[in-house]
Amino acid sequence: MELVIGTKKWSTWSLRPWLVARRAGAAFTETVIPLRQADNQTEAEIRPHSPSGLVPALKVDGLVIVDSLAICEFLAERFPEAGLWPADPAARALARSAASEMHAGFSSLRGECPMDLTAEPRAVELSEATHKDVRRIVALWTSLLERFGGPYLGGGQWGIVDAFYTPVATRFRTYGVRLSDFGDTGICGEYAARLLAEPEFLAWERDARA
Structure with missing residues (x-):
């Protein structure tokens, strides 16, 4: 499982699923793409990992899951014991x-x-x-x-x-x-x-x- 994220001091969207993955106890590697680079360099570096050209992206089991909420939903299903959504x-x-x-x-x-x-x-x-x-x-x-x-x-x-x-x-x-x-x-x-x-x-x- 690989989580592709943006610069940690700025990327709110990356922070969310990273926190969830850590709390779930998921084993994952992280790939950090520097944000705010000139001349579209950031998107060029993201594209090989994410078809949307955006981070975060989760690469797992031959899939590429983009969007913070979609990644979190996947993690909630993959790790039900973590209780990532309330039981009630x-x-x-x-x-x-x-x-x-x-x-x-x-x-x-x-x-x-x-x-x-x-x-x-x-x-x-x-x-x-x-x-x-x-x-x-x-x-x-x-x-x-x-x-x-x-x-x-x-x-x-x-x-x-x-x-x-x-x-x-x-x-x-x-x-x-x-x-x-x-x-x-x-x-x-x-x-x-x-x-x-x-x-x-x-x-x-x-x-x-x-």
């Missing part, structure tokens, strides 16, 4: 919904606050569109943490949905986003800190800063 049907449905919302949305936050794990934390002025994204994330996290009792979005066990929001937690840290300004009573800030203390994320972050 309601929790599983809402966790999938939250992961899909992250996968498809929050474009203003993505564009205005890109992940950079080597940047010094700093406060920035955010647009109203990004304010709206953050308010929605706070509301979503609060609803799931309160409904299922935490400490993770689907309940007691870390899973795919938490992998999808880990890059968001890094953005809040890097750009000085105070969640209390967006309706958080403290539960979301604690959750974000929890994500950034997970051993798998800390291992990724060490590599990104090396």
Whole structure:
């Protein structure tokens, strides 16, 4: 099993399935493609691994699986004992919904606050569109943490949905986003800190800063 990923300090999409693969205990090698190279060199290096020209891509059993969510779903099926989705049907449905919302949305936050794990934390002025994204994330996290009792979005066990929001937690840290300004009573800030203390994320972050 080979996971093809982008530069660790920047690639949010690569981070998500990497965290899931590590948590599942999957044996895999990683191939890192440098991002942001000039003259389309990045895409040229990705193409031999990924027909979409994008990372991440998982190469396994003669298949090439592209897209973070598709890779995570494959890993959930391959490693059912890892419990990557909640066992409870309601929790599983809402966790999938939250992961899909992250996968498809929050474009203003993505564009205005890109992940950079080597940047010094700093406060920035955010647009109203990004304010709206953050308010929605706070509301979503609060609803799931309160409904299922935490400490993770689907309940007691870390899973795919938490992998999808880990890059968001890094953005809040890097750009000085105070969640209390967006309706958080403290539960979301604690959750974000929890994500950034997970051993798998800390291992990724060490590599990104090396």
